[in-house]
Amino acid sequence: MAWDEILSIDPGESKPLLDRIEALFAQQRETWPAFSAGEAALARLERKTLTHAGDSIFVQVNPARRGSTLAKTDAKAVAARPCFLCPQNMPAEERGVAFEDLAVLPNPFPILRGHCTVAGREHVPQAIAGRIGTFLRLAAAIGPGMAALYNGPRCGASAPDHLHFQAAWIDEIPILRQLPATNVRAVTGFESFGRRVLMVDGEDAAEVQRVAERAIAALQRLGDEADEPMTNLLAHHANGQFRVLLFPRRTHRPACYSASGPERLAISPAILEMCGVLVATEAADFARIDAELARQIYDEVSIDPAAFERLLADL
Numbered sequence: 001m002a003w004d005e006i007l008s009i010d011p012g013e014s015k016p017l018l019d020r021i022e023a024l025f026a027q028q029r030e031t032w033p034a035f036s037a038g039e040a041a042l043a044r045l046e047r048k049t050l051t052h053a054g055d056s057i058f059v060q061v062n063p064a065r066r067g068s069t070l071a072k073t074d075a076k077a078v079a080a081r082p083c084f085l086c087p088q089n090m091p092a093e094e095r096g097v098a099f100e101d102l103a104v105l106p107n108p109f110p111i112l113r114g115h116c117t118v119a120g121r122e123h124v125p126q127a128i129a130g131r132i133g134t135f136l137r138l139a140a141a142i143g144p145g146m147a148a149l150y151n152g153p154r155c156g157a158s159a160p161d162h163l164h165f166q167a168a169w170i171d172e173i174p175i176l177r178q179l180p181a182t183n184v185r186a187v188t189g190f191e192s193f194g195r196r197v198l199m200v201d202g203e204d205a206a207e208v209q210r211v212a213e214r215a216i217a218a219l220q221r222l223g224d225e226a227d228e229p230m231t232n233l234l235a236h237h238a239n240g241q242f243r244v245l246l247f248p249r250r251t252h253r254p255a256c257y258s259a260s261g262p263e264r265l266a267i268s269p270a271i272l273e274m275c276g277v278l279v280a281t282e283a284a285d286f287a288r289i290d291a292e293l294a295r296q297i298y299d300e301v302s303i304d305p306a307a308f309e310r311l312l313a314d315l
Helices: 017-031 033-044 063-069 075-079 132-142 205-223 283-288 291-301 305-314
Strands: 047-052 055-061 097-099 102-106 116-120 146-151 164-169 187-192 195-202 231-238 241-248 277-280
Touching (some): 017 033, 017 097, 102 164, 132 146, 132 205, 132 231, 132 241, 205 241, 205 305, 241 305, 277 283
Antiparallel strands (some): 097 102, 102 116, 116 164, 146 164, 146 231, 187 195, 195 241
8 A cells, every 4th residue: 555545535634633533533443343343442451540659550451562562673673574654564444644744543452542653654763853843733733632642762662663653532641630730940850650750831832842852952961872862752732732741761661571480571661651551461460560560660661860850950
């Protein structure tokens, strides 16, 4: 297939993006069995809520996410497989709608309701540099009921070779209900459930973009890295106000991911996990995860406290 075929059902950008996404999902339920099965499976998932120091997350057991959770994302493994975000490798039934130079595609293995992949229509590497503006415009276009999401190429992106965002309905994203009400500085730092998070608020998209880019640059200086610093991002737009969350990271996966025997837990935190939707692919792992273990996992993959303080001082 080619992008023209993928986007053949799109009525065009004269209609609001959210309306086109909802129509896309309705069409895909009727024409793509794997997608309709994935949505049905999502509704049946077992979940539990964990609470620590007044904040809550939830854990779901989602076997359909094995492919993403267990994905090998090193350069050799990526080069050896076809890119699943290029149209010639997509299922014949898959369709999408356009947003700028991207395509909004329904995720057949959802974590949340309305889970979309928003893929670049050109095969270029995953990178946020030069794309914060696009990310904010996507958040504004999908409206206050959804959030735009980004996984860095070294901390959650299962396709680090192909630029993509994600989107999902916000009603089951726990961290959005636990944020400070107002942002008294250009960038506010806070801690929750072992995570250390930066929050950027503002009405002006250009200013929010500038502050977010400054935060990412400061994180890169802190690590003295040539590559994109490890971070996950969320953007939400409501009542004329943008809110961007940045989750600085120190590692992709916790030690338990590569452990052997009873110590192993196949938990691989990406943006939705960092937002409080912890995905276990195995029922035994789901049963073992309690609030303290979840907090330890978040603490291990998040930037360490001393580095976080240095980052905030630089901002």
